[in-house]
Amino acid sequence: MAAIAGTKSSLTWAVQLSTIALVLLWIFPTVGLLVSSFRTVDQINSSGWWASLTAAEQNEVYRAADPDENRVADGTMFVVSGNVFGEASESTVSVWGTSSRAIDAYQAGDTADLGDGETISLEANGDYVWQGNDDQISGRGQRLFATVTAPPDFTLDNYEQVLLSGDSTNSMAKAFFNTLTVTIPATIIPIVVAAFAAYALAWMDFPGRALLIAMVVALLVVPLQLALIPLLRLHLEIGIGKGYLGTWLAHTGFGLPLAIYLLRNYMVGLPKDIIENAKVDGATDFQIFTKIILPLSFPALASFAIFQFLWTWNDLLVAKVFLIDATGETTVMTNQIVELLGTRGGNWEILATAAFVSIAVPLVVFFAMQKYLVRGLLAGSVK
Structure with a gap:
């Protein structure tokens, strides 16, 4: 049982x-x-x-204020005082030193003897007092190496740098709108074309329909990289290469096989009686398509729209090949992130910020339309 x-x-x-x-x-x-x-x-x-939500301990290097501008006479000696943090801070100094080899030589509040009567002290709150004669308190400020316990701290500087850095043609904000310019048409065009094709393959009887369906299935396994160079050469020959139009058509071509396959499977599963009754009442194929098929096929349309939007938004390869622009006028976000990092990488805070800005819109789209995703993917799987 x-x-x-x-x-x-x-x-x-x-x-x-x-x-x-x-x-x-x-x-x-x-x-x-x-x-x-x-x-x-x-x-x-x-x-x-x-x-990030707990206090963090890290080693820092500070320098006392410029003696020539900040020293104060104290009898035969001169004194430079201030705070290593520069302003009110909740950070605290635990240990410190005057050399990177002995960063823990002194406890907070201790006074270091630098020789010949020159001394410097550092308090836990960052206050320091540097004292010496005329020759000693001169030149550059004394360096201080400290182990600092800093409270949780968050900043918007990363977003300011990512979104507003560079001129108007070389910023993440510009790349954001460029990406929208590429993604929205590259999502709508294949949906419109595929919807018409799927209806024809599902409900219209004409010679060669089975062969066309087989070709659509075969195109699903064609690697994108295999068609890039031939397609770019074709675009250059007809004058639409290196621009938005060529990029839209490239994304349309690469997305059409899946769109047609997905939509046809869904439309085939729709009740046949509704379509036959509409034809008996004198409705044309176009009327049936626009007034019956499209409203009933919304889950499948939304499902493909999610996939196509995500693929196009996160694309770098197609944009690199078909959207070449030395001036940065048409740079998309994926390429702008590479430019922000530079040739040596690093700048992890910039990478994290730029990456989150890049995924913010796809996350909104996914969560807004996720209820249609499974319904569209399962379309036609059960008879």
């Missing part, structure tokens, strides 16, 4: 745990990216994002 269809499986708990694990594996990197986008480079280098 345990094998009877419809009974609850004893492995349901394993499925549920696996689902939870997959969700967490997807959520953790996204949360980490969001938190890191509000942290400074020093915080990212010193601790993980999961430690």
